Amino acid sequence: xxxxxxxxxxxDGTERAIDNVDAGPSLMEVARNSGIAGxxxxxxxxxxxxxxxxxxxxxxxxxxxxxDDIEYMMLDMVADVQRDNSRLSCQIRMREELDGLRLxxxxxxxx
Amino acid sequence: xxxVEAEGLVKGGCPVDHGAQDHGAVLAGATLKDPAILAHPNxxxxxxxxxxxxHYDEKLGMYLVSRYEDLQKVFADPITFSVxxxxxxxxxxxxxxxxxxxxxxxxxxxxxxxxxSDPPYHTRVRKLMESAFTAHRVKELEPRIAxxxxxxxxxxxxxxxxxxxEDFAVPITIHxxxxxxxxxxxxxxxxxxxxxxxxAQISAMQDHAAMVENAAHICDLQNYLIARMKERxxxxxxxxxxxxxxxxxxxxxxxxxxxxxxVSLVRAILIAGNDTTATALTNLIFILATQPAxxxxxxxxxxxxxxxxxxxxxxxxxxxxxxxLSRMTTRDVELGGTLIPAHSMMLNLYASxxxxxxxxxxxxxxxxxxxxVGRQVAFGGGVHRCxxxxxxxxxxxxxxxxxxxxxxxLTLDIAIEDITYLPSVATRTMQRLPITFTxxxx
Ligand code: HEM
Ligand code: FES
Numbered sequence: 429x430x431x432x433x434x435x436x437x438x439x440d441g442t443e444r445a446i447d448n449v450d451a452g453p454s455l456m457e458v459a460r461n462s463g464i465a466g467x468x469x470x471x472x473x474x475x476x477x478x479x480x481x482x483x484x485x486x487x488x489x490x491x492x493x494x495x496d497d498i499e500y501m502m503l504d505m506v507a508d509v510q511r512d513n514s515r516l517s518c519q520i521r522m523r524e525e526l527d528g529l530r531l532x533x534x535x536x537x538x539x
Numbered sequence: 540x541x542x543v544e545a546e547g548l549v550k551g552g553c554p555v556d557h558g559a560q561d562h563g564a565v566l567a568g569a570t571l572k573d574p575a576i577l578a579h580p581n582x583x584x585x586x587x588x589x590x591x592x593x594h595y596d597e598k599l600g601m602y603l604v605s606r607y608e609d610l611q612k613v614f615a616d617p618i619t620f621s622v623x624x625x626x627x628x629x630x631x632x633x634x635x636x637x638x639x640x641x642x643x644x645x646x647x648x649x650x651x652x653x654x655x656s657d658p659p660y661h662t663r664v665r666k667l668m669e670s671a672f673t674a675h676r677v678k679e680l681e682p683r684i685a686x687x688x689x690x691x692x693x694x695x696x697x698x699x700x701x702x703x704x705e706d707f708a709v710p711i712t713i714h715x716x717x718x719x720x721x722x723x724x725x726x727x728x729x730x731x732x733x734x735x736x737x738x739a740q741i742s743a744m745q746d747h748a749a750m751v752e753n754a755a756h757i758c759d760l761q762n763y764l765i766a767r768m769k770e771r772x773x774x775x776x777x778x779x780x781x782x783x784x785x786x787x788x789x790x791x792x793x794x795x796x797x798x799x800x801x802v803s804l805v806r807a808i809l810i811a812g813n814d815t816t817a818t819a820l821t822n823l824i825f826i827l828a829t830q831p832a833x834x835x836x837x838x839x840x841x842x843x844x845x846x847x848x849x850x851x852x853x854x855x856x857x858x859x860x861x862x863x864l865s866r867m868t869t870r871d872v873e874l875g876g877t878l879i880p881a882h883s884m885m886l887n888l889y890a891s892x893x894x895x896x897x898x899x900x901x902x903x904x905x906x907x908x909x910x911x912v913g914r915q916v917a918f919g920g921g922v923h924r925c926x927x928x929x930x931x932x933x934x935x936x937x938x939x940x941x942x943x944x945x946x947x948x949l950t951l952d953i954a955i956e957d958i959t960y961l962p963s964v965a966t967r968t969m970q971r972l973p974i975t976f977t978x979x980x981x
Binding site: 470471473474497506508 | 614615665666669672673674675678844845848849852910911912913914920921922924926928929932
């Protein structure tokens with residue numbers, strides 16, 4: 429399988445480039461396996477907790493795509509930090525087209 | 540969405556004002572064991588948050604965690620703050636060995652709760668359960684759940700009066716979860732008794748006679764579930780029992796649950812969601828009957844999906860069914876300025892976290908427009924965050940929507956001072972809630 433790269437920017441500005449990512453798993457799983465700060469993934473990818481919230485780099489928005497209705501409703505629950513480029517990373521599966529993707533972790537309160 | 544910039548809002552203050560409190564006086568000698576505090580706990584929570592955010596309640600023998608910020612620290616460290624040790628400490632009480640022997644003799648086996656565990660074991664078990672509970676899966680179930688709920692509301696609409704607990708919230712919840720699990724022809728009264736028997740094991744309040752009686756109910760429950768699971772081993776169906784029996788790890792290693800784990804999980808799914816969701820439905824009715832402005836707003840926005848989702852979340856924030864759940868420390872640890880020794884029992888006060896004004900300004904106001912309403916902790920947080928949350932939200936949402944479409948003039952048929960609550964530190968549950976109503980005609 430192709431080895432892909434994703435770069436997460438943590439809330440304190442630290443850039444973490446993750447290499448050797450396989451196609452298939454969700455970006456939340458990729459982040460959790462690499463210990464990216466601020467991606468908790470409490471609900472395990474059920475689109476029900478918004479602890480895997482990221483901002484997609486503008487230049488990647490089109491390729492990543494927009495949230496569906498269910499995901500949008502969950503993002504609306506954290507409207508205080510929601511932006512036009514918000515996504516829940518558990519709802520995005522890694523695929524070849526996303527090789528090189530950059531995203532920023534949205535802030536979580538208190539963690 | 541309706542505007543909630545209500546008139547009469549005091550600038551800089553909260554429309555619902557609970558008055559300045561002398562926190563020191565509220566805390567002195569007080570305990571969460573006190574039935575009066577259990578019934579109306581918010582002043583006690585506020586006093587703790589202000590004076591002693593991690594407070595040792597001597598009579599209860601537990602450290603109470605009251606601030607939102609400290610709860611997040613507990614969520615982030617499930618090894619130091621152990622569910623498994625806390626659960627073992629409480630489970631079965633003084634008669635544990637005898638209880639276990641009864642299970643092995645009459646109940647098909649003793650099946651420890653696989654989900655009441657710590658990582659990494661918990662991670663594996665939880666992953667195998669998760670696929671049955673995603674928001675997308677629950678969305679597909681919406682039409683069936685809606686039918687169960689509307690049938691119930693139709694069934695009482697012309698009666699004019701009911702007990703919101705016995706006639707409504709409890710049976711609806713049992714019907715929905717049995718339908719999800721795939722238990723047809725169940726006896727709702729029996730499920731309710733089983734539920735109480737399982738919950739009693741962790742209340743640490745039962746005497747010997749009660750333990751023996753509850754053990755018999757749990758044997759009955761386990762034998763019933765085991766038979767349904769066996770039926771599905773060779774013939775899987777479209778239901779949650781089949782999901783659990785046939786769960787395989789998505790990592791491709793084919794890992795499955797042991798039979799004992801699977802029994803404990805089916806039992807947990809049947810029981811964990813019952814009292815909690817029924818309490819949420821009772822709280823929904825209480826709010827609609829006592830806050831007409833909110834009932835009116837719901838009526839006006841009943842077809843707005845975004846409003847409904849926010850309404851449900853705010854209901855759970857203002858009146859969380861689970862007030863607190865326990866943990867045990869596995870090492871000495873500092874939290875909120877208090878040093879907690881290893882092997883201490885703690886109670887995570889989710890209800891106090893939801894009432895914390897640093898996160899939710901004017902916390903006693905019901906405000907669907909809160910920008911951070913999704914941060915509420917009625918479902919806990921971290922790796923143990925409620926697995927049934929999407930299903931619970933859906934049930935509450937459908938009930939809210941169908942209720943205001945069909946019933947009008949919802950009024951309490953009991954004085955607020957006369958409402959009594961279950962004597963439990965874990966949930967805040969009304970024992971009965973008599974109501975009157977009319978069928979909606981327009
Ligand atoms: C409004 C309704 C509900 C509320 C308020 C609620 C609340 C909670 C809370 C606070 C926890 C966290 C436990 C902890 O911190 O130790 C939890 C866990 C859990 N809930 Fe719920 N719950 C609800 C409905 C349900 C339903 C419908 C189900 C199943 C169908 C369910 C199954 C579970 C299970 C299995 C766990 C354990 C998860 C784990 O430890 O990984 N709950 N719930
Ligand atoms: S992990 Fe819960 S919404 Fe993504």
